[in-house]
Amino acid sequence: MQKITLFLLFLFSIFMDAQVIYQPIESLKLGETRDLKIQLPRNYNSEDKFQYPLVIVLDGDYLFEPFAGNIDYQAYWGEMPQCVVVGINQGKSREKDLFYDKEIFFPAHEGASFFEFIGMELIPFIESKYNVSQFRIVAGHDLSANFINYYLFKDNPIFRAFILLSPDLAPEMSGRVLDRVTGLKTDTFYYMATADNDIDSLKGKIVDHNARLGIISNSKMHYRFDDFTDADHYSLVGLGIPKALNEIFSLYKPINKKEYTDQVLTYAEGPFKYLQKKYADIKFFYGFEKKVVENDIRAVAAAGMKKDDRDALRDLSKLAQKEYPESMISAYYTGMYWENENNVKKALHSYQSGLLLKASDFIDKEMLLDKIYKLKHQK
Amino acid sequence: MKKALFFIFILLCSISINAQTIYEQFESRKLNSTRELKIRLPKDYDADSNLKYPVILVFDADYLFEPVVGQVAFQTYFDKMPEAIVVGVIQGKDRFYDSYHDEISGVPIEFGARFYEFISTELIPHIDRKYKTSKFKVAVGHDLMANFMNSFLLKDDPLFKAYVNLSPDFIGKMDDNIAQRLKWLKEDVFYYMATSEDDLAPLRTGILEANEKLGQLNNKALKYYFDDFKGDSHYTLVTGALSQALDKIFELYKPISDREFKNDILTYDGTLDTYITKRYKKIDDLFGINKPISEDEFEKIIKAAEQRGDVASLEKIGKLANKQDPTTSYGTYYMALHAERIGKTKRAKKLYESALDLESTPHINKDLILLKVEGLTTIAVDDNESDIDD
Numbered sequence: 001m002q003k004i005t006l007f008l009l010f011l012f013s014i015f016m017d018a019q020v021i022y023q024p025i026e027s028l029k030l031g032e033t034r035d036l037k038i039q040l041p042r043n044y045n046s047e048d049k050f051q052y053p054l055v056i057v058l059d060g061d062y063l064f065e066p067f068a069g070n071i072d073y074q075a076y077w078g079e080m081p082q083c084v085v086v087g088i089n090q091g092k093s094r095e096k097d098l099f100y101d102k103e104i105f106f107p108a109h110e111g112a113s114f115f116e117f118i119g120m121e122l123i124p125f126i127e128s129k130y131n132v133s134q135f136r137i138v139a140g141h142d143l144s145a146n147f148i149n150y151y152l153f154k155d156n157p158i159f160r161a162f163i164l165l166s167p168d169l170a171p172e173m174s175g176r177v178l179d180r181v182t183g184l185k186t187d188t189f190y191y192m193a194t195a196d197n198d199i200d201s202l203k204g205k206i207v208d209h210n211a212r213l214g215i216i217s218n219s220k221m222h223y224r225f226d227d228f229t230d231a232d233h234y235s236l237v238g239l240g241i242p243k244a245l246n247e248i249f250s251l252y253k254p255i256n257k258k259e260y261t262d263q264v265l266t267y268a269e270g271p272f273k274y275l276q277k278k279y280a281d282i283k284f285f286y287g288f289e290k291k292v293v294e295n296d297i298r299a300v301a302a303a304g305m306k307k308d309d310r311d312a313l314r315d316l317s318k319l320a321q322k323e324y325p326e327s328m329i330s331a332y333y334t335g336m337y338w339e340n341e342n343n344v345k346k347a348l349h350s351y352q353s354g355l356l357l358k359a360s361d362f363i364d365k366e367m368l369l370d371k372i373y374k375l376k377h378q379k
Numbered sequence: 380m381k382k383a384l385f386f387i388f389i390l391l392c393s394i395s396i397n398a399q400t401i402y403e404q405f406e407s408r409k410l411n412s413t414r415e416l417k418i419r420l421p422k423d424y425d426a427d428s429n430l431k432y433p434v435i436l437v438f439d440a441d442y443l444f445e446p447v448v449g450q451v452a453f454q455t456y457f458d459k460m461p462e463a464i465v466v467g468v469i470q471g472k473d474r475f476y477d478s479y480h481d482e483i484s485g486v487p488i489e490f491g492a493r494f495y496e497f498i499s500t501e502l503i504p505h506i507d508r509k510y511k512t513s514k515f516k517v518a519v520g521h522d523l524m525a526n527f528m529n530s531f532l533l534k535d536d537p538l539f540k541a542y543v544n545l546s547p548d549f550i551g552k553m554d555d556n557i558a559q560r561l562k563w564l565k566e567d568v569f570y571y572m573a574t575s576e577d578d579l580a581p582l583r584t585g586i587l588e589a590n591e592k593l594g595q596l597n598n599k600a601l602k603y604y605f606d607d608f609k610g611d612s613h614y615t616l617v618t619g620a621l622s623q624a625l626d627k628i629f630e631l632y633k634p635i636s637d638r639e640f641k642n643d644i645l646t647y648d649g650t651l652d653t654y655i656t657k658r659y660k661k662i663d664d665l666f667g668i669n670k671p672i673s674e675d676e677f678e679k680i681i682k683a684a685e686q687r688g689d690v691a692s693l694e695k696i697g698k699l700a701n702k703q704d705p706t707t708s709y710g711t712y713y714m715a716l717h718a719e720r721i722g723k724t725k726r727a728k729k730l731y732e733s734a735l736d737l738e739s740t741p742h743i744n745k746d747l748i749l750l751k752v753e754g755l756t757t758i759a760v761d762d763n764e765s766d767i768d769d
Binding site: 017018020061062063065066067068069070072073074076077079197231232234235237238239241242243246256258 | 399400417441442443445446447448449450452453454456457459577610611612614615617618619621622623625626636637638
């Protein structure tokens with residue numbers, strides 16, 4: 001079944017790969033031109049109204065490519081939405097960009113300019129050019145991972161998710177972050193990783209920071225920590241990125257076996273209401289809408305049939321018709337509803353009308369013909 | 380130290396141009412059709428240079444190519460692996476036929492056999508002709524294509540030296556055949572396999588059984604790695620596994636780690652020039668890459684020699700460095716260091732002075748050498764050393 005998904009998704013992929021754009025940006029704050037790397041989603045179309053999450057990657061010189069590769073991959077399988085990924089090159093200016101005052105430990109001089117550059121120049125620039133949503137993720141490694149913490153301290157942080165790969169934490173940073181996240185009112189993700197062979201001086205501070213963050217009980221703070229074995233300061237990056245992304249988009253994922261058994265089947269108001277709630281949560285959480293995926297329609301249909309929940313099947317057939325009018329999906333689930341209602345005539349009509357529509361990941365002509373054959377012989 | 384390296388690398392690498400993916404239509408006689416390839420060349424690829432690159436062949440390039448390219452870009456940035464040529468085969472709706480196999484033996488038959496021939500007699504030779512490739516070839520496959528690529532191992536002198544199995548869907552007796560083969564194989568081979576807690580149940584069972592068999596093998600030529608990821612699915616396990624696999628395969632290529640320093644170098648039985656020469660020879664033998672010994676590596680073994688009070692190594696390392704880079708200062712500097720340590724101050728001073736005339740390097744610069752010369756000048760006042768040995 002999953003194999004079929006694999007098979008059909010291929011059809012779309014050819015020559016519509018995610019494109020990477022190398023783009024300089026003039027910055028008044030920095031007083032210079034800065035190189036950006038931008039990856040747009042596969043099949044990106046600027047006419048489209050869909051708004052993509054924005055992922056800002058510091059140390060884009062080396063951190064952009066693994067993020068771009070991971071996001072393209074995970075999005076291909078629907079594990080996360082497609083994103084606009086922006087890497088900021090810092091090769092020549094890293095130390096200046098990430099500079100913080102050695103007495104008060106906040107960004108100063110060029111560090112302060114770089115801090116403002118991201119919020120006041122870079123993000124507006126990207127927003128003016130591409131369809132991006134308000135859901136923004138920021139990621140860094142080492143010194144740049146420390147730096148992204150400063151964005152937490154603003155009243156309304158411009159980022160909703162922070163990915164810290166082996167951060168080189170500034171003095172007092174841990175206490176300040178702790179104070180801040182305790183009072184967070186918006187759902188915020190905070191991911192941090194280290195490894196058994198990480199640089200000792202960094203690891204000590206990270207472990208302490210984790211010990212303090214681990215006991216926070218603010219439900220708005222979504223925290224995950226990984227301490228990888230058999231990895232070092234560099235190799236932990238490839239392990240940490242997928243963990244962070246999957247954690248951030250855990251709510252977004254298609255319904256899997258576990259969610260089906262634990263939640264879809266047991267939801268008091270029935271499986272269809274569960275589906276509605278799931279997608280409303282996604283919208284609330286991430287601030288962008290997700291089109292109901294076929295996988296989830298199938299899950300709800302299965303639960304509806306299992307529990308003989310006629311309302312759920314009816315509502316689902318309507319949803320399928322609304323979301324997928326040109327696909328066999330609409331015909332199939334409408335037919336299923338009527339079949340369950342023992343209305344053979346309407347069921348047959350639905351299945352037959354589907355024969356001219358577009359096949360989906362899971363439904364093809366064979367399946368519809370099979371249904372029609374069975375119904376006719378049952379008569 | 381690591382930090383310093385980190386920044387040096389950033390500086391070195393930031394100048395180079397970023398690579399782009401090449402899309403190529405490949406006409407295959409074996410398949411009687413045209414296949415799409417995605418190819419990514421090293422950053423500063425130069426067709427006229429003598430450098431050769433390993434090839435990483437990626438099946439299911441529709442979705443697997445980009446994460447491999449991303450990981451390779453990251454690792455090469457920090458010199459954790461050599462630059463490589465990544466070749467992806469787009470399989471799309473042909474995947475079912477490409478991976479067509481015998482249910483009992485698990486090996487490719489009919490169209491699958493032709494796809495096998497396509498890879499071994501058309502695609503790889505084509506890449507070898509067109510680009511500067513080394514003999515080191517890596518295969519990356521997910522699911523059914525991982526099962527498929529294992530069949531290359533069953534041939535004499537296998538085409539691929541490293542196999543990255545991402546949640547492989549082992550068919551029939553494939554895992555037994557592989558275990559039998561890997562038990563006796565004489566050529567060095569890397570075999571990586573990953574599954575996860577929430578992997579597809581039948582696949583996971585097969586993989587765990589295969590791991591039982593492979594984990595017991597006691598063949599020195601085999602480097603076997605296995606990962607069982609927590610909280611990941613058949614799909615989400617892929618990118619983390621790729622990073623682990625590439626990290627392990629190129630372990631030997633990486634700069635000397637603290638662990639190697641402590642466990643292998645400090646305790647090495649013999650002079651350290653031999654150690655480092657052998658290490659680089661191994662890199663050449665395995666990956667087909669002839670890389671010069673970097674100054675950082677020289678610095679590390681010098682440090683080790685000093686730590687273990689091994690003056691013989693100091694001199695030999697100096698000679699080795701001079702042989703490799705006669706125009707730079709560090710070889711002569713190490714020779715001077717040796718002379719200083721064995722108490723031949725005048726000779727040491729002379730050598731330091733001659734090092735001053737050579738090109739300085741990031742570690743050994745003029746200031747450092749001058750400091751040494753000054754230090755020795757003060758000592759030399761009451762030094763009774765003769766020049767007999769000169």
